Amino acid sequence: MILIASLVVGLLFACGVRMVLERELVRVACGTVLITNSSVLLIVAGSFPERGEALSVRQGWPVTDPVLQSLALTAIVIGFAVSALLLTLVHRTQRAHGSLRTDRLVEAELKRVHAVEKEEGH
């Protein structure tokens, strides 16, 4: 079970990285979502060996580790907030630069930097 869980963690992470390294912003955002998912899974996987109850605990019964659960909750919520912000930024970037491709954005940024430098030079 340990092996399977960690394999899935690694797989999700690798897929996430692959997408983050792509050239288009929407897919980059999706990649970060996958990476977030893989880390949440890793946290919860810590409680796989001793699954039990979380509510109305009775003495002597197995209990799912509550600390890991709350950590996972925090991670999920924060991951959601950050992904939402990221998607909005993608939207804004598209409106500002008219492109979703990272290389186009880089060109625009370099052009701006050079313009500023030229201005300072004068």
Place this chain on the structure above:
Amino acid sequence: MPILLPILLALACAPLAYVAGRWRTGAAAWTGALGALVALGALVHEWTTQGPSRLVLPWAPTWGLSLEFTRDGLSGLYAALALGVGALVVLYSRAYMPHHLAEEGRPARDEVRFQGLILAFMAAMVLLVTVDDLLLLFVALDLTTIISYLLIGFDREDPESRAAALLSLVLTGATSVVFFAGAMTLGLQYGTFSLPLVIERAAHDPASTGALVCLAVGALGKSAQVPFHFWLPRAMAAPTPVSSYLHSAAMVAAGVFLLQRLYPLFAPATEVRDGLLAIGFLSMGMGSLMALVADPFKRVLAYSTIAQYGYALVLVALGSEGAPLYVAAHAPCKAALFLTVGAITQVTGKKKLSEVSGLRHSLPVLAGASAIAAAGLSAVPLTEGFFKDEVFFAALVPKGPAFMAAGLVGAGMTLAYTLRLWWGLFGGPRQDVPAAPRLLVAPVVVLAGLILLGGLVPGLLVEPARAAAEAMRGEPSTLELAYHFDARPENLLAVGAWVLGALLFATRHAWTPALSRVLEAASRVGAERGYRLLLHQLDRLSTWLHEKEVRDLRDRVASVLVPTGLLGLAVLGVTPLRDRFKVGPVGWADVTLVMALAFASAAALATLRAKGHLRLVLLISCVGFSLAMVFAFAAAPDVALTSVLVETTFTLLFAGLLALLPEDRLRRAQEEAQKPRGRDRLAAGVAGASAFLLSWSALSHLHADRVGTRTVELAEIAHSPNVVAAVLTDFRGLDTVGEMSVVVAALLGVTSLLGLKKGRR
């Protein structure tokens, strides 16, 4: 506590002067000078009535840190120097600054700021010489560096002045960081930063050469010694009172002071001391030669300062007991000469020797007082300067003829450039200029009087010089200062130096042009050029890196992820663990879990090949929902519920966003994105493998004793049947607050970004 009184008084000067200056601009100088004199009085009174003492205030006892102050000969001598010269310079500035500010086109009330800075510098200097702890030494050293930056760059409209300030900040700041490294090494080696303890422990276990070299570099940078000397002539762009204070009695003295304070550590390290000796002679020679040909008067004095601190460095390196005396005797002479040239610049508006002459007729008092200061600098008898050369020669005589010859030439050149400076200002054909304000001349006269007093009654100097030498070397000093009318080597060397100096001065027109050509050629390959080259190359490197970084976002991300992944793998490789990887049992109860995990994996793999954006969104949410299923089967209902909620919201949000983006652009972007590069696959592989192996290793070694079991017991006390809720709200409440703030900040960002009108950026 009385040991702190002079420090506290010195610290109070700047704020008091500032408050007084707010009331009336002129009052700042008088208040500041009075405060400095009161502090000096307190210092002298306590020294004479109580003698040496130490004060230790605990600061962070668990870390073995404390604030330690000392009152010994060394700190007394340097503090008196800083306070005395400081008071005179502040008074001088009262007359100097209004004119200077008017020339710069700045309001007269800026004088208050200037006086405040000078007084703050004085306080930092007093602090530096009084502390007895390596860390505090560094702090005080950096305080002087920062204030000197503000002072040198006081004419902030002047690019030259700003550049000079930056140069001195970079050089003295960088070298003081090296000093800090040395101090830390010593602290780790001896387990304490307290200086007396370090010195005591170093007696059995000598300090490492590396640490000593670091400490020495910090001191050399401060004292403007080769190869860090070039900041000092540039710093002459500062207003003259700054030069006369920082560059005679205070800032440059700090470096040599550090070496004297730390001398017991250097004493057994003969090779480090030999290096310092060589640097001292080199600075002496270079400074003197440059002073012989420089044309602007402040530059002559700056090069002379480099040379004179070279002497002091030689004395420290030789372990001479005259080292503190040398600095103390040099400072008033140099300060007086700086004040003289400042006064001349103010009344004539000229800054170069070739532009003035014959001022003795218009400025007789200044000419007389500065003649005494010049005599002191070039070690003429009946001035205190005579004794500085006497101790210098006395230290050289036992080392043999080569050292004696070097000292003779150095002293000869000192006389030659001092004569050249004084004669260039006051001798030659008459020029008539308006009389100088009294307040500009008075400090020079006071200093000249002190120089004469020290020369006529050398007994006054003996006591402080001996106390300082004793503090430096840790053994009683037998220093004698007196005139001897016999043919001892010191006297012969002094006479030889005068003859050489007079000869050099008399024949100056013959060799000056050739020497200046040689020095100009040499300056092309000097340390300053190296510094410029280094800065230029660093600048280019930074531009190159920036362009590289901006050019490709993907490389930027990969350059973080791949090395991190490799680091993770390396960690696994080097840490030995028994049974690193456990496969773990898979029972029938796990089948549902495995199926859900397989579903998530398949969805994740499919996202890589997803054609349209909508399909991508659905696959991503598929991954999320499968994981929610995993959490449910893993008996974590809270996580599963939250996950479902979040995934639903997220899918809707994503779909809404897709509706906002233009469709053709999406399609085009999608087509182009389908061409992954080989190295992206490699990066993903490395990152994924590292994540997999690290999580496998981590999950294989879960600690049997969980925090969770304790939390379950505590949840009952918290009256919460839901342990997770208890953890979130009670035990880790602060985390939840942090989480909330992240969510709120992110949502605010989302709403404000979506609310922006098109075209506004």
